[in-house]
Amino acid sequence: MTIDLLDPLFDPRRISPDHLRELVWKTLDLASGQPDHPWRLPILGTVGDGKAHQRIVVLRGVDLSQQLLLAHTDIRSPKVAQLQTNTHASWLFYAPAPRVQLTLSGPVRIHTDDETANSEWKRLPIGPKRDYLSPLPPGALFPPPCVEESAPLERSASAPNRDPEISDGNDQGRENFAVLAGEVGVMDLLFIRPVEHLRFRMTRTNSGWQMDRLVP
Ligand SMILES: Cc1cc2nc3c(=O)[nH]c(=O)nc-3n(C[C@H](O)[C@H](O)[C@H](O)COP(=O)(O)O)c2cc1C
Numbered sequence: 001m002t003i004d005l006l007d008p009l010f011d012p013r014r015i016s017p018d019h020l021r022e023l024v025w026k027t028l029d030l031a032s033g034q035p036d037h038p039w040r041l042p043i044l045g046t047v048g049d050g051k052a053h054q055r056i057v058v059l060r061g062v063d064l065s066q067q068l069l070l071a072h073t074d075i076r077s078p079k080v081a082q083l084q085t086n087t088h089a090s091w092l093f094y095a096p097a098p099r100v101q102l103t104l105s106g107p108v109r110i111h112t113d114d115e116t117a118n119s120e121w122k123r124l125p126i127g128p129k130r131d132y133l134s135p136l137p138p139g140a141l142f143p144p145p146c147v148e149e150s151a152p153l154e155r156s157a158s159a160p161n162r163d164p165e166i167s168d169g170n171d172q173g174r175e176n177f178a179v180l181a182g183e184v185g186v187m188d189l190l191f192i193r194p195v196e197h198l199r200f201r202m203t204r205t206n207s208g209w210q211m212d213r214l215v216p
Pocket of ligand 1: 002041053054055056058059071072074077078079080113138141
């Protein structure tokens with residue numbers, strides 16, 4: 001019988017810490033392949049200039065052998081500069097129906113010009129590839145006028161990232177593409193339940209993993 005971590009009746013007290021961690025990775029792996037899975041859109045938190053920054057990203061995959069979270073981004077986006085200065089990141093996942101929250105934290109590595117970035121780019125469909133064609137970096141001020149009355153947004157000269165001419169094998173935009181690979185040093189798992197909430201923290205140590213049950 002397969003155990004579903006997000007089943008409202010799942011009882012994490014009945015399985016071993018190793019099994020619980022394995023279930024977390026299995027669920028993340030599943031989420032990365034299912035567009036409608038609640039854990040496919042985590043909130044990624046970073047630190048920059050001594051302030052907290054957060055945004056939604058798509059969980060594009062997990063590397064189960066190395067236990068890494070994979071997301072794609074534009075190399076010019078502020079989060080990349082933040083992670084270059086301070087590699088620490090926090091990934092927040094929430095599944096509303098069973099009310100399960102997962103927070104993962106650890107350093108993020110940025111891949112731009114290596115095998116990881118190349119293979120992620122290759123498997124990216126044409127639609128998301130267009131996101132990397134903007135001549136201006138994410139977060140830059142949009143060139144005036146703010147509201148375009150005559151031309152639809154996707155045809156405007158300032159937003160050519162929706163150019164329908166781009167073809168599948170095209171590597172346009174590749175230079176702006178980066179893969180974020182998140183290591184996990186701490187997992188914090190919270191189950192909000194009608195009778196008793198349950199919370200567990202799993203911490204990577206030099207000799208393996210330590211699990212503690214926490215007051216929710
Ligand atoms: C549903 C959704 C999915 C998103 N997926 C990504 C993504 O995979 N990668 C990414 O860099 N930004 C993604 N974004 C945009 C980010 O949330 C953010 O606005 C953008 O990356 C700029 O972030 P930054 O200024 O903190 O670098 C997504 C936004 C939404 C609403």
